[in-house]
Amino acid sequence: MKGTGRFLRYLLQLALFWPGLFLLQRCLFLALNWNKVSRLPWSDILLAQRYGLPMDLSMTGYLLLPVVLLCIPLLFRDGSLWRTILRVYLSVLVILSCIIAIADVGLFKSWGSRVNLKALSYLAYPREAFGSMASAPILMLVPVLVLLCYLALRVLHRVRPGSELHEGHWPWKMGGILVAIGLCLLAARGGTQDLPIDKSWAYYSRHSVLNLSTLNGTWNFMEVLVEPPEFAANPYAYTTTTEADARFAELHAQGRGNAPSILNPVRPNILIVLLESWTADIIEPLGGDSGVAPQFTQLAKDGILFRNFYSTGFRTEQGICAMLSAFPSQPRTTVIRKFGKFDQLPSLVHVLDSAGYASTYYYAGDVEFANTRSYLEAMGFDVIHDEHSFPITKRTRWGAYDEELFAFHLRDAQQPKQPFFHILMTSTSHEPFDAPVDEGFKGAEPQLYRNTVHYTDRCLGAFMDEARTKPWWDSTLVIVVADHGHFLPRYREAYAAARHRIPFLLTGGALHAELRGTTNDTYGSHVDLAATLLNQLHLPSDRFTWSRDLFDPTVSHSAFWTFDEGFGTADSTQTVVWEHVGQRVVELRDSTRLQDRDRLLQDGKAQLQVLLDRYIGFNQ
Known part of the structure; x- marks a missing residue:
């Protein structure tokens, strides 16, 4: 004993x-x-x-x-x-x-x-x-x-x-x-x-x-x-597959094609500037801090600024996939990392290629990260530039400074084949925000973040000034959008709607003059870029089932994003964020509109269920 x-x-x-x-x-x-x-x-x-x-x-x-x-x-x-x-x-x-x-x-x-x-x-x-x-x-x-x-x-x-x-x-x-x-x-x-x-x-x-x-x-x-490396079954099956699919189909029904034309030429060049980690909290005309992105504020006076645009996730590869394939980010996994899955997604690049567009992706860092190169190649880009494409004099741990990326694009696009589809992905405003650029913001993390954003903003303004002098400018639509938001500078929660709200601006020489300096209150996200753009170009967008034309008044508009074990959704009436593990609503914009809360909650659950059903359904 x-x-x-x-x-x-x-x-x-x-x-x-x-x-x-x-x-x-x-x-x-x-x-x-x-x-x-x-x-x-x-x-x-x-x-x-x-x-x-x-x-x-x-x-x-x-x-x-x-x-x-x-x-x-x-x-x-x-x-x-x-x-x-x-x-x-x-x-x-x-x-x-x-x-x-x-x-x-x-x-x-x-x-x-x-x-x-x-x-x-x-x-x-x-x-x-x-x-x-x-x-x-x-x-x-x-x-x-x-x-x-x-x-x-x-x-x-x-x-x-x-x-x-x-x-x-x-x-x-x-x-x-x-x-x-x-x-x-x-x-x-x-x-x-x-x-x-x-x-x-x-x-x-x-x-x-x-x-x-x-x-x-x-x-x-x-x-x-x-736990299994992949989903054995859909963990977000809130209702029957038939009911979820029906609700999804109603939410994403094709419009009647009543969107007004915003472009001058029928086939303009398309230039997308993807801004690393920019959030609406540092954009003054979106209610954010003043003085952090003054060049963007000036650009907004020459374009259409969307006031309720959201990222679908919180990583760069999620934003890229949502834009080019109109496929939202997924909780707990990333489709761009899965061979046999991402190559079954629709491609905006392929549709543009069929219309004669020459496509180039510009990045000043390691494009292999997160399997990005494989995805971009599967999407059909003609040329993919990275840190090995040009000599770099100043770099952060993520790649060349943004000023060098913009300068390389201007050199490379002196006499581009037109119409072209170019994407520029910045990186200097990526964590840890330690680029030694003195933009006047001193202090702790929030100030370091503002400092690098201000630097990228200054580079963006200089790039746009130089681009306006190029022969291709007058026939070019420029889309300036963040890849995702950030919890800084206001320490937003990972699930919060405000963390996912990002700048989205349409500008450039191809934009109708009467639309310059206007704002648009339509709710949308990265996935809506494909339908919005293709409908303006009179190209088919039916394969992009998640995408809705932001200019079509006959379409039901909303934003949808995911985070680990949950989702958020917002429209003109309400914002709802749902935490799956705790089975509770963790954010609500208007507690008096309970009917809209219930409707949006069911919409979001249906979308999350359909999202994982389709993800699992892709062969691997």
Whole structure:
């Protein structure tokens, strides 16, 4: 009995150690994201520990089960080898758990999520992956990680199994082993209820930072590793396939072709300038900060500025795919990374090619990142330029400065084959916003973001001034749009509508003069570019089933975006953001318009269900 008692006491000590470590990790997550937590009630913050405890105990059960098995030899015969194996096993787990906890902090600061398959997939591109994470305070997180590991290991090494586990009778030992295994399995399952514990247990608040702090990082990482790499079935099946398809068809019904013409020539050149990480929060005519993008503000006086345009996701490749294929971003995965899927998408480039357009993509960084080159080639671009296409004198970790990209385009397009379709993808305003450009914005993260945006804005203005002198200008439609928004400078939540609202401007010499300096309040997103553009060119757009003509008054207009485990949708009456795991509305524009809330919520659920049905349906 003596050895069995020591064995159970050792397990009890570990059963207290692990939840204590998880509690400390949760406190660190909240403290290191205090800029988002400080505005919340203390009662809500403290509830994170209460709601996080079941998942902490579940993870403790998983971690202790191997400990029980490793202790079995010690219950029958004392041996230093098994003690060493046990000590190494626990030490490695502690270090890994601490690394995951600190990585979660950095990932949340940059992407608004914890570790997931999408984040892990970007490790195939280490330079770009760490570049996109660079807004996280690495210099602070590394010492915190070292200190956390040190403290945890100091406490762990005080917890020892003792040298007398082998004493006692074997029936007591077997009974102790069975009890310990049973308790570990019960804890890992989350209790005796019908369904085992899952992520939804951690979701208790409408504030994303609290829900993600409640989620046990080690448990979440384990689930990421063991879950299937792709969807076995649609996880967002809210209704029958027939009902979802019918609602989708009604939402995306083709208009009657009543859109007014906005272009002078029938086949103008098309030049798209994709602005890295620009949000409406820094565009003055969209209600954003003044003085950050003055050149864009001037350009808006010479074009059509859309006031309610949204990105479908939060990554560049999502924005590109939504524009060129009219396929929205997907939660938890990215179609552009999936061979056998993305090449089944429709291509705006192919349609333009059939009308005689010469297509070129310009980027001053690594176009291989996130499988972008393969996707662009499948879409049919004639030429793809990247960082190897021209000599670079100044670069960030993402590529050449934007001024060099714009200058290269002007040189390359001296006498272009017309009509042309060109896309310029900027990069200097990408995280970590550390380009040494002095634009007068000094300070912390929000100011660094404004500083690089102001630089790109200045380069954009100079480029447009020079482009106006080119022979091709008068017959060119210029589309200036962001690839996605950003949580800076106002620390928007990852799901928030305001984070996804972006600038979208139509300008250029081909635009009708009477439309210059106007605004358009139609709700739309990246996916609507294809139908809007092709209808103006009198080219077929029927393959782009997600796309709606922004100028067609007979079409039902709305915006739709996704984030990890949820979606948002907005139209002229209401905005609704739905969190799938917590099964709750986390953002609502107008609480008095409940009928519009219910309608939009059902619209969004149908679109998300159809989106994943089609994604899964693509061969792979």
